[in-house]
Amino acid sequence: MATIRLTLPDGSVREVPAGTTARQVAQSIGAGLARAAVAARVDGQVRDLDRPLTADAPFAILTEKDPASLDVLRHSAAHILATAVRELFPTAAIGFGPPIEDGFYYDFGVERPFTPEDLTAIEAKMAEVAAKDYPFVREEVDRAEANRRFRDDPLKLERIADLGDDEVISVYTDGPFVDLCRGPHMTGTGRLKHFKLLSAAGAYWRGDSRRQMLQRIYGTAWWKKEDLEAYLHRIEEAKKRDHRKLGKELDLFLFHPFAPGAAFWTERGTSLYNTLNAFMRELQRDGYQEIRTPLLYNKGLWEISGHWGKYRENMFLVHNNETGEQDMSLKPMNCPSHHLLYGSAKHSYKALPIRYSTYDVLHRNEVSGALSGLTRVRQFAQDDCHIYLMESQIPAEVKTLTRFILDYYTTFGLKATLKFATRPEQRIGSDEMWDRAEGALRAALEATGLPYELKEGDGAFYGPKIDFDVADSIGRTWQLGTIQLDYAAPERFDLTYVGEDNSEHRPVVIHRAVNGSFERFIAILIEHFAGAFPLWLAPEQVRVLPIADGQADAAGQVVAQLRNAGIRATLDASNNTLNYRIREGEMAKVPYMAVVGQREADAGTVAIRVRGAGNKQEILPLADFQARLLADIGARALKP
Template sequence: MDASAALHAPDVDTITLTLPDGATREVPYGTLPRDVVASIGERLLRAAVAVSVDGQIQDLITPLRKGGAFRVLTEKDPQALDVLRHSGAHVLATAVRRLRPDAKIGFGPAIEDGFYYDFEVEKPFTPDDLAAFEAEMRKVAQEKLAFERSEVSRDEARVVFREDPLKLERLQDLPEDEVISTYRDGDFVDLCRGPHVPDTSWLKHFKLLNTAGAYWRGDVKRQMLQRIYATAFFKKDDLEQHLHRIEEAKRRDHRLLGRQLDLFQFHAVSPGAAFWTPRGTILYNTIVDFVRERQQRDFNEVKTPLLYNKALWEQSGHWGKYRENMFLVLDNETNEHDMSLKPMNCPSHYVYFNSSKHSYRELPLRLVTMDVLHRNEVSGALSGLTRVRQFQQDDCHVFLREDQITAEVRFLLDFILGYYEAFGLKATLKFATRPEQRIGSDEQWDRAEAGLKAALGATGMPYELKPGDGAFYGPKIDFDVTDSIGRAWQLGTIQLDYMNPERFDMSYVGEDNAPHRPVVIHRAVSGSFERFIAILIEHFAGNFPTWLAPEQVRVVPIAADYDAYAEEVVGALRAAGVRVGYDREHRKDYREVIKDASHLKVPYMAVVGRREQEQRTVTLRRRGAEKQQESLGLDALVARLADEIRTRALWQDAPPTA
């Protein structure tokens, strides 16, 4: 028995495994999973990637130290993909150390859609380096090197990683009772818990994607490492489809399309805050107007101050837990940074609620604010519209009785899902429970989680559990939407809050004329409008449906002789509420005007010339099908576009349905 094993002597001699068919097996403590799988069948062993034991994934060479449900993972199991990708990170590190022995190794986890590995090197990696690393990885895979696991003492690990300071630092963080393990493939050894595939030959279909700078352990005060991102799949077709999606995502990048479509700008004078152009402002306001239209009957919109003193944030708990993300403002009277721009609307709604007495008959009371918010994101995290410092939310707080929770959650679910459907977005639900850092007692959390779970269950909708991912004041339902190229984005949320009604001493007068404590639900639909617009730009690839397009139709006279009729067309369309582009000055040839409209992805172009003027028609060109023209009477044109806008038809590059 080695030093590490001696520290973890078993309390039992045997453990019980329950197979998927319900059969049980008694095996000695420390049995290797591969031996259990081999006893089931050699064919299954050849197909096995890893095993699941009591819900935990481990590889075939990690000793069994607990019993429970035992399931073999093959490449058909979605959970097996993370095992392959984590192994791919080790193969990447193996290749890098072969070609760059000076590289110090950091972390190499599997992540969504792939994996990465961090290295400390003097010079950043180049595209040529990546090509060489990928070629070397293929050699490592072809060598079919077994992943060999060893359990070592802390002192033994210090010797193994004496030349890798990042690993030694990680070693210091491991709990005293941690089983310390290393994995070797060929000459490369890594400090790692696993799990891994049996050998390097399993890594067949992979691709190194790009490099990026990454601070060690995410700390801006620590050294900058070089992170190599990559992906891997069991099947070649899956890899090719994923790479195609990556290329499609690049083509749809909202930062590029935002410039092309003249929607927004960023400037160094105000990092993380967008300058919206006239066209972008139309798009922004169209979405805000749509939100207001949907909320005008059942919600109450209020406006609250942007600046508050720290007393409010201390009462809400933000001053202690969120202050580093807040923009602090110097108070001239105290000469201290005792003021802050609001990063969220919640506390201001609590103050407003408490400003008057409320009856049980008023509840649920839904307050909505769409004010500007500010969060002090680190500069390295800023990214176009998806991560900004200044933004607006369609932010709502519902004050309600406890017996109203189920009905209110159902109402809000329908409201949010209907909103996404208007943009052609499909949503899935996640139920997030108490995080490690939180306020409130366990009894309050038990009550909140039980209430929200019951309300969610009553809807009959499927959902995924996200343990530990709740807000610091309460559990929540998150909405992940999938865009047109299959990417998931976390957007809306419903958060149940028992804590802040206590903190702010909220009350309403019940039917018994006695004071009662309300419950608060935090609700957001778009998240931030900035991020939502970024998602829509990429979802539609800039080809907005007509109702969203900043310019809905471009009227193009082919010569000055037809200006009078062109202006009549413009007038009729504008009278119907259509957003029309028209070049009165004829600074460009009409062919250039058409080209410009195409570049800006204007949904329609209405061309007028002699024939159109005589017949009171237009020649209509539809975006994406410019060669397919149709002649349409003026009244018919106005009716079509007005109806398309009114119904918020979702066609992108196909004709609207009749």
């Protein structure tokens, strides 16, 4: 019998007869490993433990400790969900059931939407299926057999018809349920112990709005009870922090059906927006040129930039009937207009890098169904920057930009991780250009000494990029900043600089954003801080409360003095009781309240209450309070 060679993660090689399963290899290594094994990684691919091994390959047993094993658990949980649904709804058609971040879903063709009671019943049935510990049995079948097995399910038949002639058709059975699937799965349903169904919602078959509406059930599954509980706590917390809810409660912004996907910013929301914008301006005071360019352009520009061909359905087109000008568009991004400005003058190599920054309004035509609060909008502004530089300047620039971005996030208590994304399938430019761009960006990234994750094929269509993901206070991650290297735009726009040799050369362009869009960043900040902004960001920094009418004037003078010092102070001299007004101030998450009674009015002091410190009060001379506020604001302190 033929022998194959498996290279284990420690570099050692095991020789086994061809046809041995991964489970048998695990057993030969140790009974403990065999018990802990979930699946195997064979030549980079995750596989069922019971599949026979047929060729030499790098080989590893995956246990619950391996992050990739969570996908196996969650996808298997999706099968168990489908098993349970079929038990309770025997005619349900079966769509797709993939693992997703933190969980899984499965789409079903059923006669009516699932109710919360259905979900409870399905969850209980899943526990039964898990308790029976049915093995997941893989079989390879031919097309005729596959069609026969799924003859009652039009969705499965459609998928079988889509499979190429050379594709292996595999089916998996767990107890009463059989599914067309590529795998991999856990060995048996009994490995599913800690799971929960979360919600159900309509979803089009294959995401196509012209196809039938299916019912999607979302769930989550974890190896450990603590992990499941922590996750459920996190989504509860996320619901409480939902920026759409807090935006209303804290009077920051609203949306109106007459302007879908475009926010109305109230006075308080505008204050938040402007404070962030002022901070970015301050950081970019040196070395950046702030510019403003038009919002509306002829299609000629978009033809040069490539947007007209590749991006038009995302743009708002405008027809001007009066002048006969047609086919104009609102800008969906700033880059092309910055390139026009750069190209309108001669630049010496001595002037590079040139850094254009802008906060102009952008429009993108998101379909109305995708709009969601401030995170998916049609109108927004970025802290956008385009840097024109020589190739030799890339390492130093990337290093500076990376530091800049990381320091910015630290101000908000957001921890960032770096991702390096390389050439995607759909791209412009030659392989040689991509080799150079990736080489330059990778070298610059490595020179920073920071760890990063490689995202193969995830780059922009015009160049490789570094993405910055941040983790918020409840452990969710958001993709925010980006540094993108672009060798293509300078060609398309014929951009040049005059080099030391007095002849013209092509610059390289870096696209850089830190917040991404202000709108989305504010949504993230609202949820990250649960609306309790640090003093420097808070739209209302101090609320001054006279105890009674007799101190209203004195309290008014406190407000006037603080406002004079640039502090956003307000007066609440309404007729409500002091306790009621304090409670209102707490609900509004104002960082400081300053109470003025007769004693304070006479002595020129205030009794301050710090947000989150309960009923503690501290009496301070007004001048000292003001100095403390200004120091905290100046330091952009996260906590008072």
